[in-house]
Amino acid sequence: MTRIHFAVDHGGYELGRKLEQRALDGGFEVVWHGADEVDPGDDYPAYAIAVAKAVVQDQDAGIDAFAVLVVDEALAGVVAANKVNGARAVTTTSPRAAATARAVVDANVLVIDGVAYEGSAWLNIYAFVTTGMDQTVERGRQILQIEEYENAGTIEGWAVQLEPEQILRTY
């Protein structure tokens, strides 16, 4: 069963709870990372980081999982969530865009504005969690280049980028 991690800040709490219910009704497994009740003025970064870490951890463990972050300002949530190693967070305003984000960059965090219309937001989520990555080598390669930079600080192979003292081995 596909798992959806939800997190919200004060601006996304109301919509987030409705979307959580829709996900449960839709047969998805849901993990709630938001506050138990509205916490006026709480900051979004901690929620963004928590939900992004949860989805990367699950995916690395072979669990089919996605993350949905509903916050006051979606664009800010995108910036915060993308600081997590392995997170590929986007915000979309149409199901088509959500599906494209899955297809081209295997996006794993969908960020939604707290003021979004519930029906539309759900269609975005549904398209997001039911679309696969394009099964083309180009997309896989491009994502790996991002991840290589994220982890190694290089693109196109470590070895040629290393300083001589780092590659010194005796044979």
Next chain:
Amino acid sequence: MTQRLVSHLRYGALAVPNFDEERDFFIRHWGLTEVHGEDGLSYLAAEGSTEPFILRLRRDEKRVDLAGFAVRNRADVDALAAKLHAEDVQFVHEPQELTGFSGGYGFRIFDGDGRVLEFSTGYQTREARKIREREPIPAKLSHMVFNSAHLNDTAQWYVDHLDFTISDSLVRPDGVEMMHFLRCNPNHHSIAVAMGPHHSLHHLSFEMRGIEEWMRGAGKILRSGARMVWGPGRHNAGDNTFAYFLDPAGNTIEYTTELAMVDDDLWEAHRHDISELSTQDQWGTAAEMSELVARESFNDIDKGLFVAPPV
């Protein structure tokens, strides 16, 4: 069509001094399942494979313990043993009931350079499951590659004694061979031999379900802190995608997918010039196969030549 007594590559067995670290890496990060463990011995399976295990780790000085191959039945095991005896190949032990994990019937020999090879049949297989979409774990063992100080002799040994066939080769512009890819079934290669400064393990390669799983897996290994020494790219010889990493013991290991299948009767072996970048990487995105990159996979000298492992 060539009739071969060897059906496929079963497993690789390695001895490593940092056994616990290596075992932990392969289970926690690489995505293998430990199916049997003894003191200083770990048998690791791939979820998508019926092989009881595809990698065996043993705590000891670093060496290649052996490469395990499958043979269809007992008659073929006996026939292969008789053939190898007639060819004066040195035996570790004769065909016998195997008492180790998963059992079976088989024998062990030294190849021309002293690597230990096992040929077995009738062992207990494992129930495989289909790897799920986006599941970043290996489906099976793809191939095993050795470094050899005398490449052509080593490759010829596998051709002469085991009826392997060279699928493709990499050559330098001056015509000197650098690597041979050898098949024993429709897979483009199950083993390969690379020109190296000494005999050692070049790399072990693990097949992923598809592109998406290969990408997810490689991303996961990058996050584990392992170094990606070469890739991501796509080979010309074999047409498979590649991403090479160093494991905690300094062995090179690869996630691959979409290795070509070849028609035994129709396939013509190619000689790819390594000075043309596209030979090594169809995409041209991985680093050039430079001396520096090659050196990463020279590995430590194999201490296990003409010495049988204790198990």
